[in-house]
Amino acid sequence: MSPAKTKARPKRSGVDLRAVILAGGRGTRFWPLGRAKRPKQFLPIAGPRSLVEETVRRIRPLIPGRRVLFVADAGQTRSLRNVFPKMPASSFLVEPLARNTAPSLMLATARVWLDDPAAVLAVLPADHVIRAPEKFLAKLEAAAGLAAAEPVLVTFGIRPTYPATGYGYIQIDRDSPRPSGGEVFYPVRAFREKPGLELADEFLAAGDYAWNSGMFVWRAEVFARMLEAFAPDLFPFWERMVAALRKKDRRALRSAFEKVPATSIDYGLMERARGVFVCEGDFGWSDVGAWSSLFEIWETDGAGNAIRGESLALDARGCLVYNPGRLTALVGVRDLVVVETRDALLVCSSSQDQRVKDVVEALRKTKKDRYL
Amino acid sequence: MSPAKTKARPKRSGVDLRAVILAGGRGTRFWPLGRAKRPKQFLPIAGPRSLVEETVRRIRPLIPGRRVLFVADAGQTRSLRNVFPKMPASSFLVEPLARNTAPSLMLATARVWLDDPAAVLAVLPADHVIRAPEKFLAKLEAAAGLAAAEPVLVTFGIRPTYPATGYGYIQIDRDSPRPSGGEVFYPVRAFREKPGLELADEFLAAGDYAWNSGMFVWRAEVFARMLEAFAPDLFPFWERMVAALRKKDRRALRSAFEKVPATSIDYGLMERARGVFVCEGDFGWSDVGAWSSLFEIWETDGAGNAIRGESLALDARGCLVYNPGRLTALVGVRDLVVVETRDALLVCSSSQDQRVKDVVEALRKTKKDRYL
Numbered sequence: 001m002s003p004a005k006t007k008a009r010p011k012r013s014g015v016d017l018r019a020v021i022l023a024g025g026r027g028t029r030f031w032p033l034g035r036a037k038r039p040k041q042f043l044p045i046a047g048p049r050s051l052v053e054e055t056v057r058r059i060r061p062l063i064p065g066r067r068v069l070f071v072a073d074a075g076q077t078r079s080l081r082n083v084f085p086k087m088p089a090s091s092f093l094v095e096p097l098a099r100n101t102a103p104s105l106m107l108a109t110a111r112v113w114l115d116d117p118a119a120v121l122a123v124l125p126a127d128h129v130i131r132a133p134e135k136f137l138a139k140l141e142a143a144a145g146l147a148a149a150e151p152v153l154v155t156f157g158i159r160p161t162y163p164a165t166g167y168g169y170i171q172i173d174r175d176s177p178r179p180s181g182g183e184v185f186y187p188v189r190a191f192r193e194k195p196g197l198e199l200a201d202e203f204l205a206a207g208d209y210a211w212n213s214g215m216f217v218w219r220a221e222v223f224a225r226m227l228e229a230f231a232p233d234l235f236p237f238w239e240r241m242v243a244a245l246r247k248k249d250r251r252a253l254r255s256a257f258e259k260v261p262a263t264s265i266d267y268g269l270m271e272r273a274r275g276v277f278v279c280e281g282d283f284g285w286s287d288v289g290a291w292s293s294l295f296e297i298w299e300t301d302g303a304g305n306a307i308r309g310e311s312l313a314l315d316a317r318g319c320l321v322y323n324p325g326r327l328t329a330l331v332g333v334r335d336l337v338v339v340e341t342r343d344a345l346l347v348c349s350s351s352q353d354q355r356v357k358d359v360v361e362a363l364r365k366t367k368k369d370r371y372l
Numbered sequence: 373m374s375p376a377k378t379k380a381r382p383k384r385s386g387v388d389l390r391a392v393i394l395a396g397g398r399g400t401r402f403w404p405l406g407r408a409k410r411p412k413q414f415l416p417i418a419g420p421r422s423l424v425e426e427t428v429r430r431i432r433p434l435i436p437g438r439r440v441l442f443v444a445d446a447g448q449t450r451s452l453r454n455v456f457p458k459m460p461a462s463s464f465l466v467e468p469l470a471r472n473t474a475p476s477l478m479l480a481t482a483r484v485w486l487d488d489p490a491a492v493l494a495v496l497p498a499d500h501v502i503r504a505p506e507k508f509l510a511k512l513e514a515a516a517g518l519a520a521a522e523p524v525l526v527t528f529g530i531r532p533t534y535p536a537t538g539y540g541y542i543q544i545d546r547d548s549p550r551p552s553g554g555e556v557f558y559p560v561r562a563f564r565e566k567p568g569l570e571l572a573d574e575f576l577a578a579g580d581y582a583w584n585s586g587m588f589v590w591r592a593e594v595f596a597r598m599l600e601a602f603a604p605d606l607f608p609f610w611e612r613m614v615a616a617l618r619k620k621d622r623r624a625l626r627s628a629f630e631k632v633p634a635t636s637i638d639y640g641l642m643e644r645a646r647g648v649f650v651c652e653g654d655f656g657w658s659d660v661g662a663w664s665s666l667f668e669i670w671e672t673d674g675a676g677n678a679i680r681g682e683s684l685a686l687d688a689r690g691c692l693v694y695n696p697g698r699l700t701a702l703v704g705v706r707d708l709v710v711v712e713t714r715d716a717l718l719v720c721s722s723s724q725d726q727r728v729k730d731v732v733e734a735l736r737k738t739k740k741d742r743y744l
Contacts, residue, residue, distance in 0.1 A: 352704035
């Protein structure tokens with residue numbers, strides 16, 4: 001099977017670089033601001049713009065908007081088109097079903113591959129924060145150069161700062177550095193699932209583990225070859241997706257999605273493939289997994305309060321407040337997350353903000369769907 | 373000086389009993405629900421109705437609405453007339469200036485005295501809560517009977533339940549009980565100002581002290597005679613007030629208010645007079661001095677949360693929430709007061725809710741008057 005056509009395209013550094021933005025997240029951890037119809041990537045929680053807008057702006061020096069492809073379901077795609085009204089319909093790739101990241105990325109890569117098999121894809125989640133974008137872009141550009149030149153898959157690893165149990169880890173083979181484009185890449189020794197605290201401590205102490213960020217760089221044709229060689233359970237669905245895209249056959253695409261294993265790209269391809277490199281970085285990355293992660297991102301006052309909205313604090317410490325429309329007065333309180341929206345108010349111990357998803361679950365169970 | 377006219381009036385127990393409701397309070401302790409234009413007595417914080425409405429309803433079996441006289445300033449009187457649209461203008465007595473309780477009660481008593489010197493006044497703050505109204509009414513009726521029959525001033529004392537430092541105390545002379553109307557009254561030995569904690573402990577241990585509730589019962593002509601005999605600094609202003617009321621001369625009334633000592637009735641008359649009796653009671657009285665006082669009044673759940681509005685609590689204890697319009701989700705929090713209004717949100721440690729007035733002061737200083 002070969003691509004339909006190979007167009008010449010404007011290229012930076014000689015690389016036809018595209019961004020694939022995974023915008024299909026449905027997290028509930030930012031309730032009550034985040035709702036079923038407005039998940040995290042659409043929230044302006046890191047800056048004045050939503051996370052997905054920030055994601056597009058951040059890479060603009062390297063990848064202009066016309067080379068961005070969003071992958072999301074039909075509903076989220078409608079939201080995305082409202083956020084990016086100037087982008088053409090071809091910038092939005094609708095997943096027929098949510099089947100984890102491997103099918104999403106097979107679909108997106110197939111779509112790019114049909115356009116230009118030599119194109120390099122930067123796969124970026126829509127809902128992450130990067131506080132040092134220039135550092136990140138330098139690494140991304142180097143990774144794109146490596147992926148354009150060599151038959152490799154590149155993954156982005158984040159240097160751990162604490163024994164996180166909420167991320168997968170990548171073990172780095174520091175013995176075989178591969179310099180490229182001014183950065184150094186390392187072969188991946190192993191992918192490790194989210195560890196317990198003890199194991200996370202070991203990973204941190206060992207020094208050769210990085211957090212798996214879920215950001216990747218690969219050349220479309222290399223991805224296809226890797227799938228064929230290392231993911232025999234997935235490759236037939238790649239072929240079905242390519243055929244369906246070529247014929248614009250939505251039923252065939254849906255049928256492929258119904259049957260493809262619902263697996264992550266890490267599990268489905270990255271850990272099985274050979275020629276996987278990690279680009280290790282410390283560029284202020286955060287996956288903003290909960291309200292309290294914003295303490296690292298928002299400005300804080302001398303007492304460690306991070307407040308969006310007008311406020312008055314008397315003897316308040318370590319409070320995160322999102323209440324842009326009203327005055328918030330805090331008196332004698334510690335370590336709270338306070339989030340006010342039109343119809344719901346959250347007051348949560350900041351150390352228990354991972355339980356916000358339990359609130360959403362409880363609302364679902366008690367049929368208070370209007371708050372979801 | 374004698375009253376203009378003495379009308380026969382329907383009397384219960386042979387007593388022409390009137391209520392004087394002191395509705396001029398301007399507390400800031402219930403911010404952000406309570407505002408400058410809507411102080412505590414206008415807030416529905418104890419039940420479905422505002423405190424002043426509850427006050428009027430509570431006494432209705434003994435004192436019908438037509439025998440109620442409100443004392444407040446012009447602004448508060450406008451608010452009161454909105455709350456009680458059916459009451460005639462004559463039910464509202466406007467204080468020209470706020471000069472503490474002695475002038476207010478001289479004015480109110482003078483007004484009643486002009487109507488019927490033998491009328492008995494029950495003086496009741498508009499912003500207290502009484503959870504056992506029948507017990508209270510029995511005592512009030514007995515006190516009215518005593519005041520109608522004898523030349524006494526009756527004050528209501530509350531049996532203390534903890535060493536409160538926020539109330540004045542009344543020392544009771546238990547050696548000379550005076551039974552009347554099925555209740556027992558005692559001479560007052562002394563009035564004591566708000567004590568420190570150590571002294572409050574002593575008062576509580578001694579057993580012969582009661583909290584001074586600020587509720588009183590007296591006959592109009594007896595009050596006048598007591599003023600004349602024991603409050604020579606105040607009595608001339610009584611005479612000026614009577615004259616001004618008789619002539620309906622608002623300038624003269626204002627002038628009297630400008631010069632009268634701005635003193636409390638306790639200090640100005642009660643502690644100096646002879647023939648002062650205390651009616652001691654335990655009828656669920658509260659002056660609802662701060663948000664956390666509502667823990668005693670609102671229904672609480674098994675975890676000690678008292679919540680007005682829709683809520684969802686996960687591992688929350690001892691929280692008081694007023695948020696009738698929105699859903700409130702509490703997660704892993706303890707001992708908070710949370711109050712949501714249209715334009716302001718308060719999140720306060722329940723042990724520090726007396727500092728709410730500091731919030732109001734800070735708003736005033738920072739010119740955020742729109743929140744006052």
